[in-house]
Every structure is written in structure tokens, then in C-alpha cells.
Amino acid sequence: MNPASAHSPAPRELDVRPILKSGGEPFQAIMEAVSGLKPGQPLRLLAPFRPEPLFKVMAGRGFAHAAREIDGGDWEVLFTPEGAGSPVAFSADAEDPEVWPDPSVHLDLTELDPPEPMVRILSAAEGMQAGEVLFALLSREPLFLYPELAKRGHQWAGNFDETRTTFRIFIRVGKVKA
């Protein structure tokens, strides 16, 4: 595990210029990209103008922004999560979570009674290939889940969102299954 690199994962890049060029509305694509960010991961957005209205939306979701004009009058904005107070927790063997593949399974378990989220996550992980990543939203930090993940050889990284109401966890399915 490399906490230094894991605490500052490489930004995810989203270029909305092609969407706008073809007359599309990029807002949904941006929000999907934001939802898919790993804990602590920034978003680098490329747009043909300074996306002023987006700054407020992103601030509401706990992101600071830094905008600069690039070649051709286009703009690059780096949205960085202001994740103070919600440090990322890792399994002992989680190596470089920022290079994990994008999640192939998404689960929203925020409305389930404990310990049902744990059952769903472990069931879903059983059906996945080694190396695949599962992303889940929970209403609590799944403290009792961590030892079960470790026993099965799965790696994980997770933290609370900026409002501390939802816990986000990425689980990379392990190669060795007990």
C-alpha cells in the first residue's frame, strides 16, 4: 500500500467539448463522472467556455475548483474534493487504488437495514472475476464487512462523502478465494 499516492489519486479527465459541439447537454455526463470518482480523486474538466454555473453545483458537492484558459479559448477546470474530515480507509493490501479499473458493478445500499448491505456486497463479489471492481454506497462505514473482505482476499478503499451521510467503497475482487 502506498498511502501517499492513494491519498492523491490521478484526476479523472472529462472532455465535454465534443458533446457541446454536437449540440448535446453535458450536465448528465459530468454528474456521472463525479459519481464515479474514487475517494479523494479530482476531476479535470475540459470545456469550450468557463463553466461558471457548474462551480456552484460542484461546491455544493464539496469540490473546490481551479480554472485556467488553455489553447484556443478553451478552459480546463480542476475540481478537487475538499475531503477534510473524511480520510480514506484502506485494506492492508490495497495497492494503488487509483489504478484500479472502473467499477463493473454499482450498488446503492443506503436504504437497507444492516447487515443486509454486507450480504449483498459479498454475494455480488462472489459473481465477479478477480481484478474486477465493485462500487457501493452505504449509510454506515461497514466495520464488520472489512474482516470478511480481508478473509476472502478482496481489497477495498472507502470513505464518507463530504456531507458524512454516505459511505463510498470500492472493492477489488481478490484472486485468492478462501
Add this chain to the structure above:
Amino acid sequence: MPGATLSRWTMSYFAAACLFLVIGECMLAAGYGYPFETVAAFGTLALVHVLAIGWLGLLMLGALLQFVPVLVAVPLRGERLAGPTLLLVIAGLLLLLGGFAALAGATTLSPNLLPIGAVALVTGFALAAGMFATTLFAARPLPHPARFVAAGLLALMATVLIGACFAALLSGAIESDLLTALVVRGVPLHAALGLGGWLSFTAIGVSYRLLPMFMLAPDDVRPTTKIAWWAGIAALGLVAASVGLAVIGPSAMAGLLVLAMLLTLGLTVLYGVDAVRLYRQRRRRAVELNIRASYAAFVALIASVAMFALPAMRAAAGEGAAALVYLFFFGWLSGLGLAQLYKIVPFLTWLECYGPVLGRVPVPRVQDLVSERRASLWFCLYHAAVSAATFSLFMGSHPSFRIAALAQLAATIALIAEFLRARNLSAVAAASRVPIGVPRPHLFLPPFRPQE
């Protein structure tokens, strides 16, 4: 690595605690201790310590072994001390009881058992407090619920040390005017620090985390929670200061204690407000029995503290406001303890038995390990019996008190039978009871195989 594993010794603590509860309630039903003797009689002291140390003390230690790591998301430090601690506390309690019996006239026993027992109890509780304190220390800054636990641990050590002073003096091991002054005036302070500071403060802290968890309610820290914390800390500080005054300047004690009582009333009301808010904001519509039974305990807490704050009610409650102490002890602390056991025992059993195979084979739900309909009857009987016993103490009616105590004993045994059924997986169809390759959980002994 962060996370919470199953505490190996928690079930052993719970089993011992339940055994001491049954013994204590048998003593009550058999006419042992107050109201059949005076509050200060050695029979009453023995009864009170069976219940306060044997039942609630061990219950709380067992619960903290499991839930301190959950409160602060840090593994428990020094877990290997859990087994020796249990033995020390049980041995200390039995020695203490032997000492009380000697003072009551049992010629085969020596009063010196009292200080020996006190040494064992101080050591046992200090080991426990050390485990929890170092775990909490590693998790600073402490989340709000954990602060209550930290304050509760301080109150625990103050209670036990004052108790050790009593033991030294009563046995005749030490003669001291200061200690005599402490015994004369300090007994209510010892009780307030134990039942209020240690047991109630800790229970309140743990419930601030468990209630939102079980009801899917937001567990943000509200101003009411913060004020409740400061009111409680101030009350504890005043009681602790009164311990010093009991020795050097008893005339100033009364004023401090009135203030401490008003702060406690404030804490209780704010805690009640928080409990109602959490209930209203819950996202889980159907509320489980452990939560409903916990709210019955909250009613007993508020009723007993509010009545205690009224001098007329306190005077009518018998010697040492015994009726209100009874309601506080059995309605609030024991009621909450039994309610939480009804959730914790099935959950830990489920995790121990089915955790290793989750997701691989179909497993029963936690709810499938219990029968809420039957158990809700027992909780109703329990609280009805506690109310009747409290009322009998107000009326000074010994026969009706014994009948109520007997009903309370019956309800308690029925609830313990429910815990045993959950532990034995009796409600799960035999075919799916224990998955292949998973050892059946021991009834109350720890798993002796090393944990993965």
C-alpha cells in the same frame, strides 16, 4: 487494519451477567435485602453489588468489548486481557459477597474478604478501563458517543476506588477519621457515580451510535446532544467534587448536589428530545423490538429522574428514595440492557455462524433467529412487573413487592431463554442451521480456534 472483528469474550460476559441478574432477582423475590431489611443492612449491600457489578457491570464491559471498536473504528487494544478481567471481576465480586456475609454474622467467613475482593475488583476494572482508554486514545479526536464512554470510564474508576475505601474501613483493615467521614456521607455519591456516571453515561453514549444504526436515522451531532454532554460532565464533576467535600467540608455538599441533580434532569430531558428526534427522522419504517423496548427504558429513565428531582416524591419513595432507585435500575438500565441483548446476541451469533459463508450459500436473516411476538410479551411483562414493584415500594407493601419481583424474575428468565434460543439457532430450520465447514458457536465460551 480498520474494522471490527467479533469480540471473543463478549458472550461469556453476557452469560455471567445474566446469571447474576437471575441470582439478584431470586434474592429479591425471596425477601432478601431492602425492603425486608434496611438500605444499609449487609443483605441489601450484597444484593445491590450482585446486581450492579455482577449484572450491569459485566453486561456493560461485555458490550464495550464489542462496541468500542465500532464507536471509534479502531481495533480494540489489549484484547487478550478480556478473559483475565472477567475472572478478576467475578472473583472480586464473590469475595466481596463473602465479606458482607462475614459482617452479617457468618462466623466461618472473615471480613478481610472485603478488601481482598476490592483489590481484585479494582484490578479487573482497571484492566478493562485500560483496554478501552488506550483504544479511545488511539482514535482521537473522539466522536461524540465515544466521549460519553470515556467519561463513563473515569466515573467507573472513581466508583471502584471509593468502594475499595469502604471495604478497607468496614473490614477494620484500616482506621481513619477521613475514611469514616467518607463512609458516613459518601454512599449516595458512590451509587450516583456508579449508576449515573459509569453505567448511564456509558449507555447513553453507546445508544447515540446504536439507535441511528438500527433505525437508519442521521447520526449528526445536534446542539441538544452537545448541551446534554456538557450538562452530564458538569453533573459528574459536581458529584466528584462532593466526594472531596464529604471528607473535608460536608456543609457545602448539599448545594452542589442539588445543582448536580438539576443538571442530570437537564441531561435526561435533552437525551429524551434526541431519542424522539431520532425516532421521527428514521428511514426504517418498521421498528424492531429491541428499539421499542429501549424506548420503554427511556420512559423509565425520565420518570425516575423527574420524580427524584421533586423532594416530596423523593421522600415518599422510601428509605434512600429506594422506589426511584429501583425504577432507575430495573426500568432504565436493566430494561435497556435486556433490550440491547435481544439485538446483540442474535447479531453476533449470526455473524459468527454465517459470516464465513455470506454470499456463497443462502443464509437466514438475523431476524430469523428470534421470535419477536413471543419476546414482546416478555418485555411487556418485564416492564409491567418493574412498574408494579416500584409502586409497591412507594406503598410500602411487602407482599405485593414480592409478587411483582417474582413476575419480573419470570419475565427475565423467559427473555434469557430467548437469548439462548438465538444462540442455539433453534428458530432456524435444522437443515440450514450450521453451514458446512463452519464450527457451531459455543453457547457462551469463546471460540478457541484462532481468529483469521
